[in-house]
Amino acid sequence: MRTAHARRSARPMPSPDQEDSVVDFNDASLYLPLAQTVFTICACATVSVLACWLSPSGSVPAVRTLALCCATGGLLMRTPVRLGKAHGITVVFGALQLAVPLYLGTLVVSQLVHTCSLDARPAPSWRHVVFHSAVLAMVFSGFMRARAPLDETDMPFIITLVALLVIAMIPPPAVALVGPLCESVTLFEAADRVVRAFSFAMLYCVTVYASTRTRGSPFSYTPTVFFRSASASIWVGGAMLWWLPLAAAQCAIIMHARAVYNNAPRKNEYKKVETASLTDDEDVEANLGDLEPKLADPVAEQNRLLNEKPIYAEDAPSAHSKLIDLSMTAPQPEPTAVGHEPIGQLAFQQVTLSSENSIETVHRDAFEASVAKAMAMEEEGSH
Numbered sequence: 597m598r599t600a601h602a603r604r605s606a607r608p609m610p611s612p613d614q615e616d617s618v619v620d621f622n623d624a625s626l627y628l629p630l631a632q633t634v635f636t637i638c639a640c641a642t643v644s645v646l647a648c649w650l651s652p653s654g655s656v657p658a659v660r661t662l663a664l665c666c667a668t669g670g671l672l673m674r675t676p677v678r679l680g681k682a683h684g685i686t687v688v689f690g691a692l693q694l695a696v697p698l699y700l701g702t703l704v705v706s707q708l709v710h711t712c713s714l715d716a717r718p719a720p721s722w723r724h725v726v727f728h729s730a731v732l733a734m735v736f737s738g739f740m741r742a743r744a745p746l747d748e749t750d751m752p753f754i755i756t757l758v759a760l761l762v763i764a765m766i767p768p769p770a771v772a773l774v775g776p777l778c779e780s781v782t783l784f785e786a787a788d789r790v791v792r793a794f795s796f797a798m799l800y801c802v803t804v805y806a807s808t809r810t811r812g813s814p815f816s817y818t819p820t821v822f823f824r825s826a827s828a829s830i831w832v833g834g835a836m837l838w839w840l841p842l843a844a845a846q847c848a849i850i851m852h853a854r855a856v857y858n859n860a861p862r863k864n865e866y867k868k869v870e871t872a873s874l875t876d877d878e879d880v881e882a883n884l885g886d887l888e889p890k891l892a893d894p895v896a897e898q899n900r901l902l903n904e905k906p907i908y909a910e911d912a913p914s915a916h917s918k919l920i921d922l923s924m925t926a927p928q929p930e931p932t933a934v935g936h937e938p939i940g941q942l943a944f945q946q947v948t949l950s951s952e953n954s955i956e957t958v959h960r961d962a963f964e965a966s967v968a969k970a971m972a973m974e975e976e977g978s979h
Contacts, residue, residue, distance in 0.1 A: 619684030641793035658777035669696035707775035734831035742850035756827035
């Protein structure tokens with residue numbers, strides 16, 4: 597056992613592919629699983645009708661019909677249909693596969709409504725009003741999701757869940773030997789079931805594509821997409837026939853909302869920094885004509901360049917500009933000489949801070965001292 601576990605642990609993990617995190621909605625082959633899912637659900641609806649038609653009257657087991665539908669859905673949705681390598685099929689197909697169990701679950705629940713009844717004739721009841729009111733609430737939640745498919749809100753899901761709880765507590769009146777898994781229906785009712793399955797599949801798939809983000813985890817986001825898509829499309833299974841055009845309207849709204857979201861600017865997007873198109877070297881090469889000498893005489897050209905205004909001094913104030921209005925200022929008194937008293941035995945010469953001659957004297961004395969020191973060092977070297 598330990599050796600087998602060690603071999604399994606030593607197996608190299610598959611390298612993550614780009615399609616596991618990026619969904620390329622511009623690739624047409626990405627939408628092949630949508631057609632595959634719609635075809636599979638319509639096939640399950642057709643199988644449920646044919647299984648009841650081909651059985652003898654009065655001996656249609658619902659379990660056999662359900663088993664045939666499950667086998668059909670499992671075989672057709674085992675792997676996604678691929679054409680090339682479209683990034684994102686793995687992400688989208690994980691949520692599309694759950695459409696088949698969801699549809700078969702609605703058939704099972706519809707069949708369970710009529711199991712414990714002995715009345716073979718439908719009778720009018722106020723519970724029909726409750727049922728259709730709950731379906732209208734689910735339609736409203738579906739349009740709420742269609743307006744903003746990527747919003748992080750659970751309000752449409754909560755509305756659908758409450759409506760389903762109401763239907764479960766107050767179901768419509770049951771009729772014996774009636775249900776989608778054991779009733780041999782007429783041709784019109786069979787067409788109604790197939791059209792209803794097509795509408796449900798299209799609405800569910802469109803919601804899945806609209807609720808999937810361009811970048812995300814391939815597995816952790818699948819349950820969220822499934823619950824949002826299921827709550828937005830499950831109303832088709834209980835709606836009246838003339839309500840089904842609302843599914844097309846909901847698909848149009850959700851596709852428009854997703855297109856507007858893709859074209860809208862991002863709120864947290866950084867602004868682009870404008871940079872110079874040319875570097876310093878390119879600027880110099882572009883302005884080589886300005887660097888050529890204007891005069892043939894080198895001395896005259898040098899004097900011309902020295903007299904030109906510097907390039908970076910264009911914005912600087914000129915020497916003749918009047919920075920301070922001296923007429924508005926009060927006259928300042930002339931500085932007076934400040935004397936220094938001698939300290940101890942040393943006598944210092946009085947220095948005036950405002951005199952310019954004192955600075956020249958200091959420089960001249962320092963120069964004479966350095967000359968004298970140099971001459972003394974030469975005499976010592978000669979000896």
